[in-house]
Amino acid sequence: MNKCPECGGSLVGRSDRKFCCDDCRNSYHNKKNRIENGELRRVNRILKSNYIILKELSTKRSITKSGRIRCNIATLLSRGFNFKYFTCIELDNGKNPKYLCYNIQYTICKNDCVIIYQIIDNGNN
Ligand SMILES: [Zn+2]
Numbered sequence: 001m002n003k004c005p006e007c008g009g010s011l012v013g014r015s016d017r018k019f020c021c022d023d024c025r026n027s028y029h030n031k032k033n034r035i036e037n038g039e040l041r042r043v044n045r046i047l048k049s050n051y052i053i054l055k056e057l058s059t060k061r062s063i064t065k066s067g068r069i070r071c072n073i074a075t076l077l078s079r080g081f082n083f084k085y086f087t088c089i090e091l092d093n094g095k096n097p098k099y100l101c102y103n104i105q106y107t108i109c110k111n112d113c114v115i116i117y118q119i120i121d122n123g124n125n
Contacts, residue, residue: 046085047101053079054104058116069116076114083108 002011006024011017019025053076058069076083088100096107098117105117 043085046082047087050081050085050101051104053081054101054106054116058104067117071114071116073108073112073114 002017003009004011004018004020004024006019006028009020009024011020019028056079057071057075073083086099086101090098090100090105092098096109098105098107107115107117109115
């Protein structure tokens with residue numbers, strides 16, 4: 001006989017029954033959602049923090065004629081940038097991959113240099 005995944009009680013009645021009662025079903029799903037939302041929030045916080053760091057650098061630093069901002073990995077790390085997290089990666093044969101953090105693109109070059117590309121303007125500014 002199957003057991004209720006929430007309280008471990010025996011399941012009686014229909015064979016496709018998953019929980020012993022509505023309270024157990026609700027409690028089980030609430031817990032599951034809380035864990036999933038917690039993980040989403042954790043990753044979203046990192047991405048948002050990365051975004052703010054990139055955005056601050058792109059507005060404070062002088063932008064080169066080509067519309068790029070140069071800084072080094074240490075600068076980003078000192079501000080708490082987490083290189084493990086990004087929203088998209090663009091692989092281009094033989095070239096350094098381009099990372100996206102939302103609408104800000106950056107590339108990591110061999111000499112520990114990070115090139116941040118101007119924010120892709122969506123026409124709202
Ligand atoms: Zn139960």
